[in-house]
Amino acid sequence: MNIVFALAGVVMKEMYRRKDFYVLFVLTAVMTLMMASVNFFHDAKVVRIIKDVCLLLIWLSALVIAVTMTARQIPAERENRTIFPLLAKPVSRVQVVLGKFAGCWFACGLALLVFYLFFILISGTRENYWPMLQFFKAIWLQWTMLGVVVSLVLLGSVVFAAPSSNATICFVVIAGVLLLGRHLNHLAVQQAEPLRTVVYALYFMVPHLEWFDVRDFVVNDRPLPGLVDCGLATCYAALYSAVLLFATWLVFRRKALNQ
Amino acid sequence: METILETKNLRVEFKAQHSRGARKVAVDNLNLKVGAGEVFGFLGPNGAGKTTTMNVLLGFVNATGGDAFLFGVNVREPIARQRIGYLPELTYYYKFLTAEELLRFYARIFKVPRAEVDQRIDQLLKLVELEHARKRPIKTYSKGMQQRVGLAQALINNPDLLILDEPTSGLDPLGRMKVREIIQRLKSEGKTVFFSSHELGEVETVCDRVAIINQGELKVEGRVDALLDQYHSNLEQIFLKIIGYQPQLAAL
Numbered sequence: 005m006n007i008v009f010a011l012a013g014v015v016m017k018e019m020y021r022r023k024d025f026y027v028l029f030v031l032t033a034v035m036t037l038m039m040a041s042v043n044f045f046h047d048a049k050v051v052r053i054i055k056d057v058c059l060l061l062i063w064l065s066a067l068v069i070a071v072t073m074t075a076r077q078i079p080a081e082r083e084n085r086t087i088f089p090l091l092a093k094p095v096s097r098v099q100v101v102l103g104k105f106a107g108c109w110f111a112c113g114l115a116l117l118v119f120y121l122f123f124i125l126i127s128g129t130r131e132n133y134w135p136m137l138q139f140f141k142a143i144w145l146q147w148t149m150l151g152v153v154v155s156l157v158l159l160g161s162v163v164f165a166a167p168s169s170n171a172t173i174c175f176v177v178i179a180g181v182l183l184l185g186r187h188l189n190h191l192a193v194q195q196a197e198p199l200r201t202v203v204y205a206l207y208f209m210v211p212h213l214e215w216f217d218v219r220d221f222v223v224n225d226r227p228l229p230g231l232v233d234c235g236l237a238t239c240y241a242a243l244y245s246a247v248l249l250f251a252t253w254l255v256f257r258r259k260a261l262n263q
Numbered sequence: 264m265e266t267i268l269e270t271k272n273l274r275v276e277f278k279a280q281h282s283r284g285a286r287k288v289a290v291d292n293l294n295l296k297v298g299a300g301e302v303f304g305f306l307g308p309n310g311a312g313k314t315t316t317m318n319v320l321l322g323f324v325n326a327t328g329g330d331a332f333l334f335g336v337n338v339r340e341p342i343a344r345q346r347i348g349y350l351p352e353l354t355y356y357y358k359f360l361t362a363e364e365l366l367r368f369y370a371r372i373f374k375v376p377r378a379e380v381d382q383r384i385d386q387l388l389k390l391v392e393l394e395h396a397r398k399r400p401i402k403t404y405s406k407g408m409q410q411r412v413g414l415a416q417a418l419i420n421n422p423d424l425l426i427l428d429e430p431t432s433g434l435d436p437l438g439r440m441k442v443r444e445i446i447q448r449l450k451s452e453g454k455t456v457f458f459s460s461h462e463l464g465e466v467e468t469v470c471d472r473v474a475i476i477n478q479g480e481l482k483v484e485g486r487v488d489a490l491l492d493q494y495h496s497n498l499e500q501i502f503l504k505i506i507g508y509q510p511q512l513a514a515l
Binding site for chain 2: 006007010013014018022084086088089091092093095096099100260261
């Protein structure tokens with residue numbers, strides 16, 4: 005585990021030494037603060053709109069950070085050839101995969117904490133209401149969802165040659181799952197066989213990332229799922245992440261690294 | 264004498280580029296043995312199979328046939344690389360890290376005890392004369408400085424075997440002298456050094472034994488002094504003769 009954490013440390017250092025995270029955070033902060041300074045339509049409940057937009061920006065920023073950062077990890081190691089001095093040490097390829105996953109996932113967690121701290125400050129000061137357990141559950145669920153995203157992108161990074169094509173494909177897949185995932189079973193009912201079975205199979209196969217989206221609960225101050233449900237959701241995400249990481253290792257262990 | 268590095272009937276094949284299904288033999292039936300405390304020169308023209316052999320030893324490429332061992336452990340096991348240091352031909356390091364951070368990262372990989380890490384980093388940065396730049400990101404370093412960071416990282420685990428791939432390539436005379444001094448120092452400490460180089464004068468100076476390969480096959484292996492006696496010539500002339508260089512053809 006020491007090697008995995010050492011690798012993860014390098015990934016995290018890379019994140020906070022690049023500009024991506026700061027740009028996204030400043031964008032989110034500026035847009036939210038601008039909205040907060042305007043009273044739309046003299047609506048007393050404008051704070052909900054601000055919370056909604058701020059959470060949407062946090063979701064988008066977290067996805068952008070997770071996908072772009074993860075997509076470049078292994079290809080950059082190969083392109084810059086840093087993989088050679090690394091693998092010349094007692095480091096196995098499975099440790100490289102796990103280290104990259106841990107680094108990207110922890111970095112996403114760190115970014116989420118900063119974003120949510122800002123969100124909690126904005127929402128708390130406006131509403132004089134601090135439901136910390138609710139916020140903790142929201143952060144936790146989003147972070148576990150990002151674990152699945154990071155694993156998926158990591159798999160893409162050993163399959164597709166260019167990080168840009170991997171990132172684009174992953175963005176499309178993730179957006180597709182988030183927007184259409186919950187409707188696939190309804191769609192299946194309307195189809196004739198064998199398409200019905202195919203769509204049903206797809207419904208049960210894709211990781212339902214939309215289940216982790218609890219923005220609506222947070223915005224409308226509705227109670228979030230209980231700790232048991234959060235635990236089950238965590239197991240669900242962990243299972244998908246494990247399967248995707250195993251697939252990544254299967255592809256990566258055979259990958260030629262000719263100099 | 265303990266065998267530190269060994270290849271047994273090593274064979275490496277690749278898919279040939281631009282020809283469907285054809286295979287290219289990069290290394291063919293290579294048998295090498297390097298004993299403890301030896302400085303071993305691994306020589307050959309470009310494309311002879313030196314780097315491929317090193318890639319197998321370092322676990323980057325799997326052998327098609329035969330086996331390779333470091334300290335008696337098959338190179339397929341990552342633990343075989345616990346006691347080695349590797350310096351690649353060109354510098355390939357995380358440019359956003361400082362020299363100190365890079366060395367700390369590799370020390371952690373080798374599980375160097377925490378109490379020793381700081382002391383070892385100080386010693387190595389002093390050895391490669393980078394103390395003044397230890398807090399600067401590697402991306403701000405000159406080529407020579409980056410090569411010296413490479414040397415420091417290769418020594419971070421106090422290795423018993425050092426694998427150097429053309430260590431003086433691209434270095435100025437001072438840098439070459441420094442590398443040569445370090446190899447001599449390691450030799451005097453009883454360490455084993457396995458290195459490839461095109462600087463045959465340098466090889467003649469520092470190596471105990473050499474192997475010359477051409478087109479993937481081992482052509483000659485022996486002690487440097489014995490080869491010089493046998494051929495009544497310097498190492499460069501011996502090398503050219505063995506690889507079949509014909510001056511009259513070159514003149515045309």
